[in-house]
Amino acid sequence: MDATVFLQQLVNGLSIGLVYALVAIGFTLIFGVLNVVNFAHGEVFTVGAFGGLLVITMLAPPLWVVLLLVLLIGGFSGFALERLAFRPFRRFADEASLKSKAMREATLLSSLAVSIIVRELLELKFSGEMQTIPQSFLLQSPIALGPVLITDGNLVIFGSSALMLGALQYILFRTRVGMAIRAVSNNVLGAQFVGIDTNRTIIATFVVGSLMGGIAGIMVGLYQGAIFPHMGFEPGIKAFVAMVMGGLSSPGGAVICALIIGVSETFATQFVSDGWKALVSYGFLLLTLWFFPSGIFATRKEKM
């Protein structure tokens, strides 16, 4: 593989990896705060994409407005998701039941149910076919960077991802909300003792995580040109895998692993046909779990 192809694939791999990373962060944050797997997270990705499409077809505003509106749509769907599928199961306020096994099972399945419903509703409205993004909005104009050909889509993805990750870093470490999120992830009871409103924090986590997922969705739509109701499934699974690989409690770890997944997937297409490339990510997952049963960047928790 010569240098040009290598660089090309690297760029593509990083792009898709960043998309997975944005989805993975939301997943990880929600898991950290509630200890549940949000099965409907892939759907906020899809909703972001379709929401963006609606905005484009109805208002046809400049790109940055589209992105902004999708941020709002994503955030709102996160809020709605939390109210619908997670809140009704937090009947008691103590930690034991907040992170209890029974509640986790229940919300796993309720978020699953919501994801089925959302997906089916989208299919009803838009049919299972691919919806194409209007030509003028597509981010597929090539830009030559030396021998490497990238599209403005890549630039938008890199740019907005960097922005979002930076903003997240700021939120988590420089704002009260972020501190609350970190506190609740660490120790729910302790957080309550110092007066943190866990419910509000959980809502905030969902909103932040989902708006990132939504943006990822519309960016993929603009980059690849077509969207469809089931598009959230694969990124959702891969985000899940990235989260587990990275060690459940580490958003940074999830990002790195998401990038690894994206890059390795892209490089794999050099050697195997498209159909097999999914095997690469899952193979990675299993390999990682084999060597790091608690994820790569897991904080060592001693069993007491």
Add this chain to the structure above:
Amino acid sequence: MAATLAMPSASAVTSAATSAVTSAATSAATSPFTSATPLLVLDQVTRRFGGLVAVDSVSTSVGEGELVGLIGPNGAGKTTLFNCISGVVPPSSGQVRWRGQPLAGMKPYQIARLGIGRTFQNLRIFPNMTVFDNVSVGAIGREPNRPWSTFAGGRAEAARISAVSEQVLEQVGLAAVAGELAANLSYGKRKMLEIARALAGRPQLLILDEPAAGLNDTETAELAAFIRRLRADGTTVLLVEHDMGLVMSICTRVVVLAFGRKIADDVPEAVKRNPQVIEAYLGTEEDA
């Protein structure tokens, strides 16, 4: 004077244990307090968690027929030491030996099958199973428990498990609620269930993890009587406990931990007067 008497005998115990242990790997040295063989020997067991030394070179032994109490203020390292014994957490250095055999690298279920039974401080009964089924799990742990025996050849095994479970339920007084879901039991009954489940494994050494927690004086007295009966029936008991009263009233020997180190290892009367022990517990214990 009692205080100075306590010190040498404590160190005599440790040095006796250490020298007994360093002499031969499968030493049959006797326990310092009875003429019975030591069942469990802790040889300079140390456990570190990062920079924190939870257990610092603790050496002691539990001889057959003894009723040893392991006490210490919160954070003294009792639970960690306990976990080192039961195989949940391996010692950073030092050795735990059962009848001379090192337990290093053994999984918890293997250690249990050697004859060491245990209860959990935070009552880990199986909530969605009946009382009888809970107890049976203790007995099942000692049987081969292969899937095909449910179709053929498992009658003898099933009969054994049934018999032991029923007998143990009688022993702890839970026979009347055998069909109840464990989740529906009161706190006191759950405690007895926890003990019953451990007893169903017919342990030679039963390690009780803070069994008096949450019990009032009457219940504690009943528990004390129960443990004495256990010992009379031939079970060696290691009692990890915070409640001084219980330990002092029934134990033949008391080992005291503070900040991960053993500060006393003697008969209860001597430990009561040990100045280091008094200091460690100052202001935090009722009159022993």
Add this chain to the structure above:
Amino acid sequence: MARHLNRWLILALVVVLVGLSMANKSYLNQVAITTMIFIVLTASLNYVTGTAGLLSLGHAAFFGVGAYAAALLSTKAGWSFWFTLPAAGVITAAIGIVVALPTMRLVSIYFAVATLGIGEMLYVTMLNWVGLTRGPMGIRSIPAIELPGAKALGLSSTEVSMLAVALVMLASLWAMHRLSHSFYGNSLRALREDDACADAMGIDIARLKLEAFAVSCFFAGIAGALFAHTTGYISPESFRFGESILVLSMAVIGGLGSLYGSVIGAVVLSVLPEALRELGSFRMIVVGLVLFLSILFLPRGLLGEVSALDLVRRQLRRAPAAGGRRRW
């Protein structure tokens, strides 16, 4: 006595299903057959997830392994159904063990994720290993089930299928019942309730997990073989993650940990979409809603390990001294 109650329930179920077939509506026949196959599949998932507590998110893939094993053995090697059936079970169990071995030391959520990955990998393999599985084109012309002497009795091919499927279903349910309602079953439940504690009680949890997984995959393979021989054509599309979730829903609605619950859950989620056929595309939405509502209001499903049926059972039991135990 209450145990017999449940046996009558299943018998009644089968009678109803078989009776429906006699009503000569071939469409109902197919529904009945599909329902019975899903009963076996759901029971196998309930065994590993509800009883042993190991959340398996890739179960449809093992269903597929069994189906492909049966399809290939019958179309390429000419085996009859009665040989492909056990072979499919054994092969699926073997593959299940092989892929599960590396995951045994993972705890709960990691294990679930690993099963998800395994399921997807198996699906991708089915889709892309065209040399073996013919990929998306699937395998067609899988021979139907044959019963010697059926022609003499004047039974149609569909009736033979129904009978055979019912027989296999009953045998499978019986086997899983024996395994879970025994002291061995108690050890599985201990695994579910608190595996670290079961470990401390002397139970070899690593081996037990493997056994539970193997048994579950065996019956998933059996269900797959039934599926292959009764539909005549299989393709990877039937064995995706969505199907895994459907089976999981059946187990959950029926009640995790309850074999009879699996039966009911499978019936509900097999019959309901058919009954709602008129609703057309709203079908899956209703299914999703049913799932959601049942989680909300019936957290233990219909017959989960604590249930109305259990209470009745306890009342019908004799005095606790004698009856507080099961007779094995």
